[in-house]
Amino acid sequence: FKKTWMVIHNYPKKYNYLNFINQKIIDYIISKNLTGIITVSKSGLNSLKDRNFIKNLKIRKIYNGVKKLKINKSYKTKNKFKIIMIAVFEERKGFEFIFRSLKILKKEFNKFKFYLYGDYSHVDKTKIKRLILKYEITEHVIIKKYTTQKSKIFENKDLLVLPSKYEIFGLSIIEAMMFKIPVIASNVGGPKEIIRNGKTGFLVNYNNDLRMANRIKKLSNNKKLYNFIVKNAYREYKKKQHLEELQESLNY
Secondary structure, three states, X not given: OOOEEEEEOOOXXXXXXXXXXXXXXXXXXXXXXXEEEEEOOHHHHHHHOOOOOHHXXXXXXXXXXXXXXXXOOOOXXXXXXXXXXXXXXXXXXXXXXXXXXXXXXXXXXXXXEEEEEEOOOHHHHHHHHHHHHHOOXXXXXXXXXXXXXXXXXXXOOOEEEEOOOXXXXXXXXXXXXXXXXXXXXXXXXXXXXXXXXXXXXXXXXXXXXXXXXXXXXXXXXXXXXXXXXXXXXXXXXXXXXXXXXXXXXXXX
């Protein structure tokens, strides 16, 4: 029968003494039934190279793509600096990291709103609200339901943050670039492949609360720097044409 390709959008589980045998069996079965594996970043590619059976397959890196939309950048806000984060409620997404940073930020710059987008359950919302109370940022945070209509998320916003502990790619970074919105992300995996620090966005070490707060403040106060980042990031987005690259790469 014709073997197929598997697309992996996250890092594989690491071997440990509890799952070692099971993961080896899974890797072996995968290796016997696939032509190859496609992963969405160089860091994803590297994470597969030490898997005994999988490493013998064809492995390709193809960045995620976004559908190009017509963007009007005439909606820049003036009253409040509007920050967005798009994330499922998981520890790895850095909720406490960004909330601690916002607590620091509000002491010196309180003219901001933080919009948190996700498909959150009632339990998720309860836990998130407890964290918001813990870090005393209730008046700044607005929880919103995620929508596939990207313009409703990105339009009239000023900054995207991606404070993840680890991230194989970071599709929202590309979307923000397309909407001419700068990005501050953790210096990990996919984000550090996409962002040129200080040129097309900013990278911050995970859990460096003060640096995150300072970067947000800097972009909110420095119009020249803000426009410099936006211009370079949009040029990078157009140059790479991620969706077209994806489509061409699949014609093997």
